[in-house]
Amino acid sequence: MNRWERRGTKRLGSCKNISSVAGRGGARSVLVAGGAGFLGSELCKRYLQKGYDVTCLDDLSSGRLVNLEGHLNHPKFTFLRQDVSKPLNLEGSFEYIFNLACPASPPKYQADPLQTMKTCLFGAFNLLDLARATGARILQASTSEVYGDPHVSPQKESYAGNVNTYGPRSCYDEGKRAAETIFHDYHECHGVDLRVARIFNSYGPGMDPQDGRVVSNFITQALQGERITVFGDGSQTRSFCYLDDTVDGLIALMHSPPSEFEPVNIGNPKETPVGKLAELVLEKISSTSRVSYLDLPQDDPKRRRPDITRARTRLGWEPRVNLSDGLDRTIGYFRNELAASGKIVPGAM
Numbered sequence: 218m219n220r221w222e223r224r225g226t227k228r229l230g231s232c233k234n235i236s237s238v239a240g241r242g243g244a245r246s247v248l249v250a251g252g253a254g255f256l257g258s259e260l261c262k263r264y265l266q267k268g269y270d271v272t273c274l275d276d277l278s279s280g281r282l283v284n285l286e287g288h289l290n291h292p293k294f295t296f297l298r299q300d301v302s303k304p305l306n307l308e309g310s311f312e313y314i315f316n317l318a319c320p321a322s323p324p325k326y327q328a329d330p331l332q333t334m335k336t337c338l339f340g341a342f343n344l345l346d347l348a349r350a351t352g353a354r355i356l357q358a359s360t361s362e363v364y365g366d367p368h369v370s371p372q373k374e375s376y377a378g379n380v381n382t383y384g385p386r387s388c389y390d391e392g393k394r395a396a397e398t399i400f401h402d403y404h405e406c407h408g409v410d411l412r413v414a415r416i417f418n419s420y421g422p423g424m425d426p427q428d429g430r431v432v433s434n435f436i437t438q439a440l441q442g443e444r445i446t447v448f449g450d451g452s453q454t455r456s457f458c459y460l461d462d463t464v465d466g467l468i469a470l471m472h473s474p475p476s477e478f479e480p481v482n483i484g485n486p487k488e489t490p491v492g493k494l495a496e497l498v499l500e501k502i503s504s505t506s507r508v509s510y511l512d513l514p515q516d517d518p519k520r521r522r523p524d525i526t527r528a529r530t531r532l533g534w535e536p537r538v539n540l541s542d543g544l545d546r547t548i549g550y551f552r553n554e555l556a557a558s559g560k561i562v563p564g565a566m
């Protein structure tokens with residue numbers, strides 16, 4: 218195997234799937250599956266800063282090499298282009314494994330629903346088997362989508378959710394729910410040391426401008442003077458958590474003491490209607506964009522707000538960046554992206 222196949226280098230962009238590689242292994246070694254994504258790449262960066270050996274595994278179906286540019290020549294960084302739903306054949310071991318491998322934006326995960334389901338299920342089995350075989354601690358990036366279109370708000374971890382088994386969002390929602398079940402059963406049956414984070418809507422610099430999420434769409438539309446596409450009447454709510462806060466929460470959870478199987482909500486409890494988000498973005502950018510109201514997609518949750526009591530008490534964690542400051546930083550990032558590319562076509566369903 219060439220050096221460039223194991224380490225990030227300029228030739229990494231042409232790296233092919235690798236069926237068998239030697240993991241660096243052992244203590245102070247982290248595997249981030251989905252490490253080329255928005256959150257995963259930030260995790261890679263944080264662990265490199267802490268002095269860990271970091272292996273990033275990603276098939277680049279929604280992750281982007283550009284997110285790894287800062288790490289590619291780092292001597293402790295390895296990139297493996299691989300689909301987590303296929304057998305991993307990784308040699309060596311890791312102290313910590315993060316599973317963030319799955320497209321997370323509705324247009325991306327709905328584009329190939331069966332593959333989304335395979336990624337959630339087979340990815341969970343493959344990484345849990347690796348954790349079990351090597352004694353690693355593993356964290357599953359679950360999601361607020363396990364609550365579906367909730368009948369209660371805010372959502373506590375004890376709420377079982379209201380999820381459609383065969384709607385357009387089901388491949389992701391049910392895939393992530395089943396993955397939680399698999400994690401639970403590996404904990405019960407095999408004693409795997411694991412953590413489950415239910416991540417609520419996260420945003421910030423590094424988002425894919427074309428992933429079709431509400432924050433990236435509204436900002437790129439407003440910056441380009443295009444119509445802001447509000448789905449429905451804009452009264453549906455989301456609770457937006459800034460990148461740094463989400464990643465702080467994931468790291469705090471990974472390094473928290475063992476407990477019974479207990480998923481933990483990682484999100485910002487401040488709830489914002491989508492229509493209000495559009496107003497905020499327009500105001501901050503001083504944009505002349507008009508708002509278009511389009512059909513609300515099927516099964517789009519009407520309210521989403523985490524109860525973070527468990528994260529506060531177990532991890533001593535809570536978000537620190539408010540929406541206004543987070544949006545300012547995110548708008549700055551998208552301005553730079555736009556200046557570099559000239560034009561951004563927002564993602565669409």
Ligand code: UDP
Pocket residue numbers: 322323418429430431432434435446447448449453455491513514517518
């Ligand atoms: N949304 C919108 N306009 C867009 C994209 C999304 O109004 O251009 C709405 C979407 O219908 C949902 C909310 O914004 O109610 C959050 O959507 P996103 O895709 O960001 O995340 P998710 O639905 O998975 O929370």
